[in-house]
Amino acid sequence: xxxxxxxxxxxxxxxxxxxxxxxxxxxxxxxxxxxxxxxxxxxxxxxxxxxxxxxxxxxxxxxxxxxxxxxxxxxxxxxxxxxxxxxxxxxxxxxxxxxxxxxxxxxxxxxxxxxxxxxxxxxxxxxxxxxxxxxxxxxxxxxxxxxxxxxxxxxxxxxxxxxxxxxxxxxxxxxxxxxxxxxxxxxxxxxxxxxxxxxxxxxxxxxxxxxxxxxxxxxxxxxxxxxxxxxxxxxxxxxxxxxxxxxxxxxxxxxxxxxxxxxxxxxxxxxxxxxxxxxxxxxxxxxxxxxxxxxxxxxxxxxxxxxxxxxxxxxxxxxxxxxxxxxxxxxxxxxxxxxxxxxxxxxxxxxxxxxxxxxxxxxxxxxxxxxxxxxxxxxxxxxxxxxxxxxxxxxxxxxxxxxxxxxxxxxxxxxxxxxxxxxxxxxxxxxxxxxxxxxxxxxxxxxxxxxxxxxxxxxxxxxxxxxxxxxxxxxxxxxxxxxxxxxxxxxxxxxxxxxxxxxxxxxxxxxxxxxxxxxxxxxxxxxxxxxxxxxxxxxxxxxxxxxxxxxxxxxxxxxx
Numbered sequence: 001x002x003x004x005x006x007x008x009x010x011x012x013x014x015x016x017x018x019x020x021x022x023x024x025x026x027x028x029x030x031x032x033x034x035x036x037x038x039x040x041x042x043x044x045x046x047x048x049x050x051x052x053x054x055x056x057x058x059x060x061x062x063x064x065x066x067x068x069x070x071x072x073x074x075x076x077x078x079x080x081x082x083x084x085x086x087x088x089x090x091x092x093x094x095x096x097x098x099x100x101x102x103x104x105x106x107x108x109x110x111x112x113x114x115x116x117x118x119x120x121x122x123x124x125x126x127x128x129x130x131x132x133x134x135x136x137x138x139x140x141x142x143x144x145x146x147x148x149x150x151x152x153x154x155x156x157x158x159x160x161x162x163x164x165x166x167x168x169x170x171x172x173x174x175x176x177x178x179x180x181x182x183x184x185x186x187x188x189x190x191x192x193x194x195x196x197x198x199x200x201x202x203x204x205x206x207x208x209x210x211x212x213x214x215x216x217x218x219x220x221x222x223x224x225x226x227x228x229x230x231x232x233x234x235x236x237x238x239x240x241x242x243x244x245x246x247x248x249x250x251x252x253x254x255x256x257x258x259x260x261x262x263x264x265x266x267x268x269x270x271x272x273x274x275x276x277x278x279x280x281x282x283x284x285x286x287x288x289x290x291x292x293x294x295x296x297x298x299x300x301x302x303x304x305x306x307x308x309x310x311x312x313x314x315x316x317x318x319x320x321x322x323x324x325x326x327x328x329x330x331x332x333x334x335x336x337x338x339x340x341x342x343x344x345x346x347x348x349x350x351x352x353x354x355x356x357x358x359x360x361x362x363x364x365x366x367x368x369x370x371x372x373x374x375x376x377x378x379x380x381x382x383x384x385x386x387x388x389x390x391x392x393x394x395x396x397x398x399x400x401x402x403x404x405x406x407x408x409x410x411x412x413x414x415x416x417x418x419x420x421x422x423x424x425x426x427x428x429x430x431x432x433x434x435x436x437x438x439x440x441x442x443x444x445x446x447x448x449x450x451x452x453x454x455x456x457x458x459x460x461x462x463x464x465x466x467x468x469x470x471x472x473x474x475x476x477x478x479x480x481x482x483x484x485x486x487x488x489x490x491x492x493x494x495x496x497x498x499x500x501x502x503x504x505x506x507x508x509x510x511x512x513x514x515x516x517x518x519x520x521x522x523x524x525x526x527x528x529x530x531x532x533x534x535x536x537x538x539x540x541x542x543x544x545x546x547x548x549x550x551x552x553x554x555x556x557x558x559x560x
Contacts, residue, residue, distance in 0.1 A: 095351050101339035104349040107234065109189040109214045110221025114230045117168075118506070124168040126404050127360065128229055132216050132236040133160025133290075158211035158219045158236075160290075160308065163229065165401050166361060172368035173361070174407040175312075176397060176540075177305040178223070180208040182387045183379060187225040189218035204383065216343060226389070227398040233357070236343040243287050251280025252315045254289055254307075255551035261560045262288070262295035269294040269558070286311070295558035301387070302373060306541060307552050309371035313545045316366055369545030370407040372397065375537050391440040392519070393537040395475050400534065403502045407536045408544060423488035426460035429513065431493055434467045436474040436516040444473075445522040452497070452517050455526075459496040467514075474518040477527065478503045480510040489513060498527045 108114065117125035134156045158180070165174040183204035190197050191214035198213040210219040216236045223231060246252070255278045262269035272288035272295065274281075281289050290308055297303030339351075348354055375393035379386045389395070400407060423429070433456070435449040449466045456464040477499055481490040487506065490513050494504045521527055536542050543550060 098335055098339045098351045099349075101336070101342075102349060102351075103343040104346045105215050105343060106192050106217045107231070107345040107347065108220045108224070109192065109217035110187045110224065111190075112187065112221070112224065114224055115228075117230055120168045120404070122169065124170075126168045127166040127233070127357070128231045128401070129164045129166075129357075130216075130220055130223060130231050130234040131160070131162040131164060132158050132211065132219055132234060133242075134158060134211060134236055134238045156211050157208040158216070159208050161207065161219065161223070162308075163223065163227075163231070163401070165229075165404075166364065167406065168404050170360060170363040172370070172406045172408060172410070173364040173545075174401060175309070175369070175371045176401060177308070177371070177373045178207055179301040179305060179373065179376060179387045180206065181301050181385075182207040182374065182376065182389070183383055184210075184222055184226055186210060186213060187218075187221045189214045189221055191215065192217070204386075206386070217345075220345075227401070229398060229402050233348050234345050235348070237338075237341050242290065242341075243284055246281075246286035247283040249282065249315065249319070251282045252286060252311060252318055253278050253280050254311055254314060255279075256554050257551050258554040258556075259560050260292075260295045260552075260554040260558055262292045262558055264294060264558075273560070281311075295555055296552050297555065299555055299557075302376070303552070303555075305373045306543070309373075309543050310550045310552065313366075313369065313371060313543065313547065313550070316369065316545055317548070320366060367544060367546035368406070368408060368410070370536070371543040371545070372407060372536065372540035375539035390537075390539060392475050393539050396537055397540050399476065400536065405502070405534045407540075407542060409535065423492035426492065426496070427462045429461055429463060429489045429493065431456060431461055431464040431513045431515055432467050433464055433515045433517065434469075434471040436471045436477075437519050437522045438473040439519045442522075444471075448517045448522065451524055452515065452521075455497060456493065456515075459493075461493060461496065464515075471516065474516045475520065476503060477518040477521045478505060478516050480505055480507040480514045480516070482506070482508060482510045482512065486513055 119125050161178045161180065163176045163178075165176070167173070184201075184207045185204055186198070186201035186209070188198065188200040189210075193215075196214070198218070207219075207222060210222040216234050220231050220234055223229065254274075256274050256276060258276050260272065260274050262272040270288040270292040272285070272292045289311055291304070292307060293299060293301055293304040296307055344354075348357065375390035375397060376387045377390050378384070379388050397407075399405075433449045433453045435444045437448050438444040449468070453464045453466050479490045479494050479499065481487055481504070484506070487504075490504050491501055493499075493513065493515065494501055
């Protein structure tokens with residue numbers, strides 16, 4: 001059971017320093033998170049044949065002609081701003097060289113196969129890309145920028161984790177940040193280089209530790225374990241890469257509502273020092289902004305995520321104005337820096353593939369980009385000061401991404417495909433009804449499975465039955481079916497009860513058609529229409545990409 005996360009003081013000194021040279025950060029020496037396996041990562045290529053998942057964009061745009069500066073700028077805007085990198089902006093100028101710079105690893109190191117995307121009525125599928133910011137101190141430059149000498153040589157941490165979702169119809173982009181202090185039970189992961197097996201966890205640990213369990217593929221596996229969202233690609237970047245690209249891009253306007261200096265007498269803080277109002281930041285100052293936690297909001301990672309969202313949205317707007325990166329030399333410097341700093345999955349292992357991806361990303365306009373943070377609460381007891389997914393609301397956000405529902409609340413062109421004339425007569429369709437209406441604070445509502453069974457019988461589904469065994473709670477009512485030949489039957493039952501077709505899913509875990517009565521249908525009567533409302537939880541802190549008035553609130557203890 002969590003408690004509200006709106007509190008003024010910071011009680012979570014469990015990360016690495018967020019300032020340069022150890023004179024600012026998330027914790028003083030010795031205040032590290034729970035111990036991790038002491039295995040350092042070594043840079044080498046995975047063995048031939050190592051598995052990976054490589055989902056290609058639905059449509060591929062042709063390679064631009066030489067001198068196509070406008071296309072280059074649009075491409076750079078999409079990739080650099082949204083993925084915190086600018087790999088392909090000058091990629092076509094020296095394609096093979098840049099390809100050699102890019103580091104590649106397996107997409108997932110988990111033992112669970114991710115589900116395939118379900119296409120919309122136009123046959124389009126979404127794209128999900130996990131963006132990872134590594135705090136690795138594996139080079140002199142990263143050590144200089146990251147500081148915290150006591151962490152040199154330690155396994156890297158995934159201190160920035162953002163899932164970028166590009167809708168199937170390419171009309172909108174949704175971004176979900178997971179605070180690095182989020183406590184998760186880790187999945188089993190196998191290091192493809194060493195063969196070391198990291199067994200599935202039995203107690204929660206910070207999500208940023210996933211990177212040290214074999215590499216970014218374990219971070220992907222951890223996300224899938226928690227969210228059920230199929231991830232098509234990942235991109236990972238380090239401190240030096242961010243600084244190099246921020247220098248190449250130039251100033252990005254950011255706003256604070258008071259003078260801020262992220263520095264304290266005990267060495268915490270990023271070193272960021274800005275006057276009240278709007279300032280264009282670049283280079284190391286941009287890195288300071290992206291890493292600042294002490295000085296924003298309640299001095300937690302939640303404020304840092306909000307600052308990152310504001311920076312990225314601002315960068316998108318600046319780049320799409322077409323006034324940045326007009327110097328071919330700067331474009332080449334950016335491409336060189338980005339590809340050297342970039343690690344991707346094997347499905348994005350060439351500049352051409354990155355270009356094709358960027359062509360898809362640029363189709364979403366700025367005012368259809370929505371930045372959010374996973375709804376969360378602070379833990380209690382042994383998890384005091386750590387972050388937990390907020391019951392109900394975190395799953396609602398994850399479900400919207402899984403079902404390709406726009407987080408900006410605007411109508412999507414997407415329609416759930418209806419299987420026409422494929423259902424059997426209602427009285428021949430067998431349906432198992434389960435009571436999954438329990439919540440974190442309430443047990444299952446009595447008699448819900450039997451009540452819904454009677455509603456089905458009234459609609460002609462006389463072969464409906466009840467499974468009274470213990471059932472995993474579900475926030476939303478849903479219908480599962482195991483194979484395509486039962487899809488029409490499942491949809492027929494959903495329509496009879498007024499359950500949205502987006503809540504009818506194929507699942508190999510179901511042996512037949514299963515209707516789980518969720519916490520959204522605890523009362524007698526018809527399925528409540530409001531329960532199916534497609535709305536982003538307010539606790540996600542949605543920020544629109546076109547919002548130019550966003551301004552970070554400065555913690556009063558860090559003003560000057």
